[in-house]
Amino acid sequence: MKMGSLDYFFYPESIAVVGASSDPSKAGYQVLKNLTSMGYAGKVFPVNPRADELQGLKCYKDISEIPDKLDLLVITVPAKHVLPIVEQAVQRKDIRAIVCVSAGFSETKTDEGKAMEEKLVAFAQQADIRVFGPNCTGVINTAIHLDTTIEPTVEQVKGGISIFSQSGAMAGSILLFMEDQPAALGFNKWAHVGNMCDVNLLDILDYYGTDPTTKVVCIYMEGISDGRGLINTAKKVSKDKVILALKVGRNEMGAKAAFSHTGSLAGKDEVYDAAFRKSGIIRVNDLIDMVDTAKAFSMLPLPTNNKVCILTEAGGPGSMAMDEIGKQNGELRLAHISDEGKKKLKALLPDMALVCEPDGYIDMTAAAMEQQHADALEVVLNEEDVDAVILITVPPTFLPPRNISSELLARKYKTNKPILTCFLAGKWVLEARRMLELASWPTFDTAEQSVRALLRMWQRAKFLNDSEE
Amino acid sequence: MKALLEPAARLLLEQYGIPNVPGVFCTNQSELLQVAGKIGFPIVMKIVSPDIIHKSEVGGVRLNICNEKAMFRAYEEMLETVKQRVPEAKIEGVLLTSYIQKAREVIIGAVEDAQFGQVIMFGLGGIFVETYKDVSFGIAPVTKKEAQYMIESIKAYPILNGARGEMPVNFELLKQIIVNLSTLAYECKVKEVDLNPIFCFDDKVVAGDVRILLND
Numbered sequence: 146m147k148m149g150s151l152d153y154f155f156y157p158e159s160i161a162v163v164g165a166s167s168d169p170s171k172a173g174y175q176v177l178k179n180l181t182s183m184g185y186a187g188k189v190f191p192v193n194p195r196a197d198e199l200q201g202l203k204c205y206k207d208i209s210e211i212p213d214k215l216d217l218l219v220i221t222v223p224a225k226h227v228l229p230i231v232e233q234a235v236q237r238k239d240i241r242a243i244v245c246v247s248a249g250f251s252e253t254k255t256d257e258g259k260a261m262e263e264k265l266v267a268f269a270q271q272a273d274i275r276v277f278g279p280n281c282t283g284v285i286n287t288a289i290h291l292d293t294t295i296e297p298t299v300e301q302v303k304g305g306i307s308i309f310s311q312s313g314a315m316a317g318s319i320l321l322f323m324e325d326q327p328a329a330l331g332f333n334k335w336a337h338v339g340n341m342c343d344v345n346l347l348d349i350l351d352y353y354g355t356d357p358t359t360k361v362v363c364i365y366m367e368g369i370s371d372g373r374g375l376i377n378t379a380k381k382v383s384k385d386k387v388i389l390a391l392k393v394g395r396n397e398m399g400a401k402a403a404f405s406h407t408g409s410l411a412g413k414d415e416v417y418d419a420a421f422r423k424s425g426i427i428r429v430n431d432l433i434d435m436v437d438t439a440k441a442f443s444m445l446p447l448p449t450n451n452k453v454c455i456l457t458e459a460g461g462p463g464s465m466a467m468d469e470i471g472k473q474n475g476e477l478r479l480a481h482i483s484d485e486g487k488k489k490l491k492a493l494l495p496d497m498a499l500v501c502e503p504d505g506y507i508d509m510t511a512a513a514m515e516q517q518h519a520d521a522l523e524v525v526l527n528e529e530d531v532d533a534v535i536l537i538t539v540p541p542t543f544l545p546p547r548n549i550s551s552e553l554l555a556r557k558y559k560t561n562k563p564i565l566t567c568f569l570a571g572k573w574v575l576e577a578r579r580m581l582e583l584a585s586w587p588t589f590d591t592a593e594q595s596v597r598a599l600l601r602m603w604q605r606a607k608f609l610n611d612s613e614e
Numbered sequence: 615m616k617a618l619l620e621p622a623a624r625l626l627l628e629q630y631g632i633p634n635v636p637g638v639f640c641t642n643q644s645e646l647l648q649v650a651g652k653i654g655f656p657i658v659m660k661i662v663s664p665d666i667i668h669k670s671e672v673g674g675v676r677l678n679i680c681n682e683k684a685m686f687r688a689y690e691e692m693l694e695t696v697k698q699r700v701p702e703a704k705i706e707g708v709l710l711t712s713y714i715q716k717a718r719e720v721i722i723g724a725v726e727d728a729q730f731g732q733v734i735m736f737g738l739g740g741i742f743v744e745t746y747k748d749v750s751f752g753i754a755p756v757t758k759k760e761a762q763y764m765i766e767s768i769k770a771y772p773i774l775n776g777a778r779g780e781m782p783v784n785f786e787l788l789k790q791i792i793v794n795l796s797t798l799a800y801e802c803k804v805k806e807v808d809l810n811p812i813f814c815f816d817d818k819v820v821a822g823d824v825r826i827l828l829n830d
Contacts, residue, residue, distance in 0.1 A: 372731065419733065
C-alpha cells in the first residue's frame with residue numbers, strides 16, 4: 146500500500162482499538178464488537194489499561210505494547226486523552242491511518258476543541274498518518290468484512306454501491322434502508338468522516354472513483370467549502386461511475402442584499418444544482434429516492450433513449466405512473482407500439498385489455514395471468530421504439546405473486562433495455578419481489594418511484610451522450 | 615470592491631464580444647447634440663457617477679427622449695435632481711444610448727459564490743425575474759451546451775421561442791453572450807455583474823444596461 150493511501154482505512158491488515166471496553170454502553174465496546182463479529186480476518190488488538198481480555202481477545206495496556214505491525218488505529222477514548230495516544234502512534238512509526246471516533250473537538254465550536262483538533266492533524270501529518278474524524282464512525286468494507294463503526298450492523302451483502310456521508314446517522318440509515326429492500330441491497334464501501342480534519346469528502350470521492358469494484362457512489366452532504374474542487378473531482382469520477390447526491394439545505398439562503406438582481410436571486414441551492422449538473426452528479430430528493438435510484442443503477446442497463454412503455458395489470462397505479470411521467474417536463478415519453486405489436490398484444494391478452502390507449506400504455510387488466518404478464522413483456526421489449534419498460538402488477542387473490550416472478554425469471558429475456566417492476570404491495574408480494582431482486586431484477590414500492598428511478602437513469606444516459614460529443 | 619463606470623463596463627463587454635446598444639459618454643450640451651445626431655432619436659440618457667449604482671432611484675435615467683429640446687431639458691433636470699438627492703455624488707457626465715422598443719428582454723448576470731466562485735444566471739427580464747424568480751444558473755465558465763440548458767430551463771422559455779406569434783429570438787447569439795459573460799466573470803473574478811435588460815430580436819441581441827462590481 147502506498148504511503149498516505151486511503152487503502153490503510155479500507156484494507157488494513159491489523160487494527161488496534163484504544164478505549165476498547167466491556168461496557169456495552171461505550172463506543173469502545175461497540176467498535177470492538179463490530180470489528181470482531183462481521184468476519185474480518187485481520188488482526189484486532191483491544192487496548193485498555195484496566196482489562197486483560199475483552200470479547201475473547203488479549204487486551205493491551207497501551208499501543209506501544211502491541212508486538213505486531215499495526216496499520217490502523219481506532220480511538221474511542223474521551224477527547225482529552227486523544228493527543229497522547231496520537232503521539233504514541235507517531236512514535237510507533239508503523240500506523241498509517243487513524244479513525245478518531247472521539248467527539249469534543251472543533252464541532253463544539255470552542256477554542257479548546259478547535260486547538261486540540263489542529264494539534265491532532267499536525268501530529269498526524271508530520272508522521273504521514275491520515276485521519277478520519279474526529280467525531281466520526283469510520284469505515285465499512287464488505288470485501289474484507291471490515292466494520293470500524295458503532296452503527297447497527299447490517300447483513301454485509303457485497304455489491305457495487307459505495308456510500309459517503311457527512312452525517313453518521315444518515316450514513317447508517319442508508320444502509321438500513323438498503324438492507325430493508327425485499328432482497329438486501331448489496332454495498333461495497335462506506336465512510337463517515339465526521340469533522341473532516343484531514344480526510345474529506347473529495348478524498349473519499351476520488352478514492353471511490355479509482356476503486357474498480359465501486360459502480361455507484363451515494364453521497365449524503367450538508368455542504369462543501371471547496372465547491373470547485375467538488376466539480377473537478379466529480380467530473381472525473383462521473384465519467385465511469387454514477388454519483389448520487391442527497392444534499393440538504395434546499396432553502397438555506399434566501400435573497401441577500403445586493404448590488405445586482407443576480408446577487409439577490411442566486412440562492413445557494415440553485416447553485417448546488419448547477420454545480421451537480423456540470424459535474425454529472427445526480428441529485429436525489431430523499432433516502433427512499435436514493436436507495437431506489439441506487440438499486441436501479443446497480444442492477445439495470447441504461448436506456449438508450451427516453452421512450453417508455455407502461456405495462457400494467459391495474460388501471461390505478463398505471464395512471465399514477467402516467468401522472469409522474471407527465472410531471473417530468475417531457476423528459477420521459479411514451480413509446481410507440483407498432484401495429485404488429487398491438488395485434489400480438491390483443492391476441493395474447495384478456496379480451497377486456499386496453500392496448501395502447503394511449504399509445505405506449507397497456508392495461509392488461511386483472512384477468513391477466515402470469516403467462517400473459519410474461520408474454521406481453523416479451524412483445525413490448527421487442528418493440529423498436531421502446532427504450533424501457535415499467536411493469537406494474539397488483540396480483541389478485543387468484544394469482545399468487547410468486548407465480549408471476551417464476552414465470553418472468555423462467556423467460557430469461559435477452560434484452561439491453563431496463564425493466565422497472567412494481568408489485569403492489571406489502572407482505573403479499575414480498576417473496577415475489579425478493580425472488581426477482583435476487584436475480585438482479587429491481588422492484589419498487591410504487592409505480593411513481595419506478596418512474597423516478599427511470600428518469601434518473603435517462604439523465605445519466607443523456608449526460609454520458611453529451612460528454613461524448 | 616469597485617463598481618466600474620458604465621462607459622468602462624461597456625468597453626469590457628465589447629472586449630469579451632458582448633454587443634451593447636449604441637451609446638456615447640457626454641460631458642456637455644454640444645457633445646449631446648453631436649451624439650444625438652449620430653445615434654438618432656429616440657434616445658436614453660443615464661447619469662454617470664462613481665457614487666451612484668441605482669441610477670433610476672435618484673432620477674438618473676430618462677427613457678424615450680424624442681427631440682433636441684426634450685434632450686436638453688432632460689439633461690438639466692437630471693443634473694439638478696441627482697444633485698438634490700445625492701449631494702455628495704461626483705458626476706462625470708451622462709451616457710446617451712439608443713432607445714430600444716418592442717424587444718423581448720432578458721437578464722444575464724453573475725455573482726461570486728463563496729463555495730463555487732463565479733456563478734452565472736439567466737432569466738427573462740422585468741416582472742418575470744422580480745416576481746417569479748424564473749431564473750436558471752450555471753457555474754462559470756459555461757459551455758454553449760450549458761448555456762442552451764440555462765435558456766431552455768426557465769419557465770418563460772416559450773416566450774423567447776415565439777409563443778405569441780413572434781419569431782424566436784436569436785438563440786445562437788444569446789447563447790454566445792451567456793458563454794462570453796461567463797468567461798468575463800470567471801477571468802476577471804468579478805464580484806457581481808448584471809446585464810439588465812438585454813434586448814433580444816430575431817437578428818440581434820444587445821445589452822441595454824450593464825453593472826459590473828469588481829473585487830479589489
